[in-house]
Amino acid sequence: MNIIYRKAELNDIPKLNPLLAQLSDAMADPQKMAEKIEKIAKNEDNYLLVAENTENGDLCGSLIGVVFEDICDTCKPILLVENVVTDEKYRGKGIGRGMFEAIETWGREKECHYCILxxxxxxxxxxxxxxAIGYSEVKGFKKYL
Structure with a gap:
């Protein structure tokens, strides 16, 4: 199995949509996805990553990284990771670890202080x-707007 980690493209939508549905239990509107992917691609502080099996073209996983500024302590930016999903049939094969290595490398290039999810x-x-990949459990809160 040969996996590459790269930025998502518009032509990934037919494979990306059902992959993300494994996370949310719902398919997204492909047109809205296209609009968002284009918007993400234009923002240098956003990175929509996909893991692709080059042997068969499968999208094995995806996540999004967002860098935001911080004005506390070192005033270094923070990397937020969201929508992490590895296809059920690819779990346990190192795909998730590879995605995090890729996004953390990008975060270091952006001089982020730490990563949260x-x-x-x-x-x-x-x-x-x-x-297992080095994240510490902390308490967080979430509120839908």
Whole structure:
């Protein structure tokens, strides 16, 4: 299996949409996805990453990284990672680890102080994975707007 980690492109939508549905249980409107992917691509502080199996063209995983400024302590930016998903049939094969290595490298290039993410309480398997790749569990809060 040969996996590459790259920025998502508009032509990824037919494969990216069902992949993300494994995370949210719903397909997105492809036109809205296209608009958002174009917007993300234009913002140098956003990175929509996909993991692609070059042997068969499968999208194995995806996440989005967003760098935002901080005015506390060192005043270095922070990397936020969201919408982390590895295709069910590719879990346990190092795809998630590879995605995080790629996005953390990008975060270091952007001089980020640290990386944060939020994971639902029910995603205990994901929590074990985050722990295994060096993330510390802290308490967070979320409110839908």
């Amino acid at each position: 939020v994971s639902g309480l029910q995603r205990t398997g994901a929590h074990k994975f985050y722990d």
